[in-house]
Amino acid sequence: MxxxxxxxxxxxxxxxxxxxxxxxxxxxxxxxxxxxxxxxxxxxxxxxxxxxxxxxxxxxxxxxxxxxxxxxxxxxxxxxxxxxxxxxxxxxxxxxxxxxxxxxxxxxxxxxxxxxxxxxxxxxxxxxxxxxxxxxxxxxxxxTGRMVRRTTAQVGDVICVTGTIGDAALGLKLRKAPAWAESLSPGERAHLADRYLHPQPRHHLARALRTHAHAAMDVSDGLAGDLAKMVRVNGVSAVVEADTVPLSPGVQKAIKVDPGLYDLAVTGGDDYEILCTVPEKKLDSFMKEADSVGVMLSAIGRIVQGHEIPVFRMRGSERRYDAGSFSHF
Amino acid sequence: MxxxxxxxxxxxxxxxxxxxxxxxxxxxxxxxxxxxxxxxxxxxxxxxxxxxxxxxxxxxxxxxxxxxxxxxxxxxxxxxxxxxxxxxxxxxxxxxxxxxxxxxxxxxxxxxxxxxxxxxxxxxxxxxxxxxxxxxxxxxxxxTGRMVRRTTAQVGDVICVTGTIGDAALGLKLRKAPAWAESLSPGERAHLADRYLHPQPRHHLARALRTHAHAAMDVSDGLAGDLAKMVRVNGVSAVVEADTVPLSPGVQKAIKVDPGLYDLAVTGGDDYEILCTVPEKKLDSFMKEADSVGVMLSAIGRIVQGHEIPVFRMRGSERRYDAGSFSHF
Incomplete structure (x- = not known):
């Protein structure tokens, strides 16, 4: 034609x-x-x-x-x-x-x-x-007036994230058939590939967010970089317990084969999960509401005083992801 | 850098x-x-x-x-x-x-x-x-409820257009230094060139439009083509008196040198004027309000029954601009 x-x-x-x-x-x-x-x-x-x-x-x-x-x-x-x-x-x-x-x-x-x-x-x-x-x-x-802003995080807030992190970044890498892909089951590979192709916006969490969260943004440019953006506009810092960052089975297996992939998982883009900060006293209620609408939610750290970029605490070490954030621009 | x-x-x-x-x-x-x-x-x-x-x-x-x-x-x-x-x-x-x-x-x-x-x-x-x-x-x-739609023209409405038509289309042509450009003064050439570069949205007419017009749209793909679109979605037709279409002095001069440029003026794009239909009894009041906000307004024809594309009546002839409409797509 x-x-x-x-x-x-x-x-x-x-x-x-x-x-x-x-x-x-x-x-x-x-x-x-x-x-x-x-x-x-x-x-x-x-x-x-x-x-x-x-x-x-x-x-x-x-x-x-x-x-x-x-x-x-x-x-x-x-x-x-x-x-x-x-x-x-x-x-x-x-x-x-x-x-x-x-x-x-x-x-x-x-x-x-x-x-x-x-x-x-x-x-x-x-x-x-x-x-x-x-x-x-x-x-x-x-x-009216209930938009959850990015700039209203408070020191002491618990940092939460929906779903799992790094699936899309590894799903994109999969297309180049890396060695670690062989350790994943066909189902795990399909899951990662699908997460790059088809973001799952967490709109069912909207109501729970506006009644519980102090601040929120979506994770599109990598968890570490987006959290860094959030703390910067709030004039605070953050501590993340690295092993509480939610990872899908496929990403966990991939990291076992190639530990460097943890960095890719937390700095890679295209997660389209929600990053939010919640006062501790509302955390239980928030978790329950998230569960009731079928959205997985994990507490991964705290908002703390300071002006440094967020620290990811590992067993025996810590890491800051400097300009490591993925950016489409 | x-x-x-x-x-x-x-x-x-x-x-x-x-x-x-x-x-x-x-x-x-x-x-x-x-x-x-x-x-x-x-x-x-x-x-x-x-x-x-x-x-x-x-x-x-x-x-x-x-x-x-x-x-x-x-x-x-x-x-x-x-x-x-x-x-x-x-x-x-x-x-x-x-x-x-x-x-x-x-x-x-x-x-x-x-x-x-x-x-x-x-x-x-x-x-x-x-x-x-x-x-x-x-x-x-x-x-609330006062948006002026495209689909609400009525048979008998007077067709009006703001500003002048064809300036931008000829302004774009000017860049290729056509023969007719020599008959224009430097000021006229500058006016046409500017009209391509810098559309003048007629937002000051918004209030008068919503109290007077039955239907309206902006002219972006050429007067003839956009009027054809409007009559089509209304299941009507239109008669335009060709010599009432408002033309700037530069366009008038250019058409004198090259009469074929009339067709370009009424089919060329980028006018960003407003085309609207107004019941006859409101026409005087509409003209006055347009004048009071500094927007030139011309009555150029009528909405009539029928399903044909609009006719432009000339002295001794008539013209229909078939698929002649300019389109950016």
Whole structure:
């Protein structure tokens, strides 16, 4: 099929994206979406761009790319205690796009939007000059004044993190078939690979976060680096008990074979877990609520006075991850 | 200066973008902005991406690129009767970016944000794989239920357009020094060139639009094509009196030299004027209000029954611009 036979922008929107449109999107027949928060709620807005080869790989399936683009934005909202309300998508498509690719992308996007309860509200489609580039702006809702900030951690708070850390970073490494991969079962390898491809935003934790956490952010650029960012903006420091950082069975096995992979696990990107600080007296209640919504939660350290970058305490040693943080920029 | 010496993403945000942050942006220290509409208001959201060589040219000044990226989004809001409330910016920067470029870009962005009363609320900065690519999501405010839709034109409505049409399309052509350019004064040439570089969103017309217009959209892909889009989604047709389409002195002169340029003027992109339909009985009041906020407004035709693409009536002939509409996609 030549590019002349492909639908123009309006045809493309009507065919692939209008079926995904939520309330306030006017069937994507207008340029603008209308959103009103429920009474007593604020709207939260976040935007993240994804570029092929930087944030995903050319061989990734279009449905996976779509899910990731939405998931990383919903993850930002979740970390602020917000429930997803919808999203806008800008898609810069290289000349080589095909209808087949776009149909699979839209199907994956629609499925992710349903899973995250976050409907499509609008967007834009343009020609890329270079690699496929996506920009999602996600909108969330939070009771007025209850957004969980990054800058409100307090000395003495317990540091918690959801899920497991390092899966995505090792999942990406797996593609190069490293020696340590042989010690993992097929299921463990599949789990790690999937965690890179398909972030699991922890939006079910939003309500528990806003009633328990002092401060929160999502872990996208590596646990160590993101914790360092958090303590810096709070003018505090942190102590992490290295062996309490939650690791999946596959990552644990990999580290046994190659101990240096611990550093990769805590500095690698793409976890999309939630890092938060909680006053000790609320910790039990927070753990229980997390459990009740099916989100694994681990206490990994404390916010302490000081201005140093966080220390990870190991048996017999300690480590600070200086500029080791992964960054997409 | 090598790329190693340039600030990282956090440093870049703190230095160039945090000074532009508006209320609800938390000094860009968080990933997420908090926005609440005034009581009795809806929020409107729109997003437009701009790609180097598609929407602006490599030789354009960084301040101009910034102003255009924000301006085209504010133009979308204005056409819906919304007052700007803020914006998010995703910036995919090629490896070759310099601090000097970014400083000029941020300065231009800040100036445009002040001019449009539309502060920066958040964003993302990533590596581009290819050309500079920007994505702006703009947020506007409109009294509840008063968004001016595209799909609510009525047969008998007068079609109006702001400003002048075709300036930007001819301004872009000017760069290739066509023969007709010689008949224009330096001031006229500068005006056309500026209109391509610096859209003038008609946000001052927002209030008058929502009290007078049945339907509206902004003209970004050419008057003829955008009017065709509007009548199509309304299941109607339109008659335009070709010689009432407002043309600047430079465009008038150019058309005298080369009559074919009329077609370019009404099909070329980048006008960023407002196209709207108004019931006849409100036309006088609408014209007066537009005048009082300094926005030029012209009545150019009528919404009529039918399903044909709009007709432009000339002296002794008529013209329909079929697929002649300019499209960035």
């Amino acid at each position: 030549t590019s002349r036979e492909r639908p123009n922008e309006d045809g493309l929107i009507a065919r692939f994206f209008a079926p995904l449109a939520g309330e306030g999107a006017f069937g994507l027949k207008d340029d603008v979406a209308c959103v009103s928060p429920k009474p007593g709620h604020d709207l939260l807005l976040t935007t993240d761009a994804l570029v092929e080869t930087v944030h995903f790989l050319p061989e990734d399936l279009p449905a996976s790319i779509a899910r990731k683009a939405l998931g990383v934005n919903v993850s930002d909202l979740a970390a602020k205690g917000a429930d997803p309300a919808g999203f806008l998508l800008s898609l810069a498509l290289p000349e080589t796009w095909t209808e087949e690719w776009l149909a699979a992308f839209a199907a994956g996007l629609g499925e992710a939007a349903r899973d995250f309860a976050c409907p499509l509200l609008g967007g834009d489609t343009v020609k890329a000059r270079g690699a496929l580039t996506l920009c999602v702006t996600a909108i969330g809702e939070v009771p | 090598t790329s190693r010496e340039r600030p990282n993403e956090d440093g870049l945000i703190a230095r160039f973008f945090a000074p532009l942050a508006g209320e609800g942006a938390f000094g860009l220290k968080d990933d997420v902005a908090c926005v609440s509409p005034k009581p009795g208001h809806d929020l409107l959201l729109t997003t437009d991406a701009l790609v180097e060589t598609v929407h602006f040219l490599p030789e354009d000044l960084p301040a101009s690129i910034a102003r255009k990226a924000l301006g085209v989004n504010v133009s979308d809001l204005a056409a819906k009767g919304a007052d700007p409330a803020g914006f998010l910016l995703s910036l995919a920067l090629p490896e070759t970016w310099t601090e000097e470029w970014l400083a000029a870009f941020a300065a231009g962005l800040g100036e445009a944000a002040r001019d449009f009363a539309c502060p920066l609320l958040g964003g993302d900065t990533v590596k581009a794989r290819g050309a500079l690519t920007l994505c702006v999501t703009a947020i506007g405010e409109v009294p």
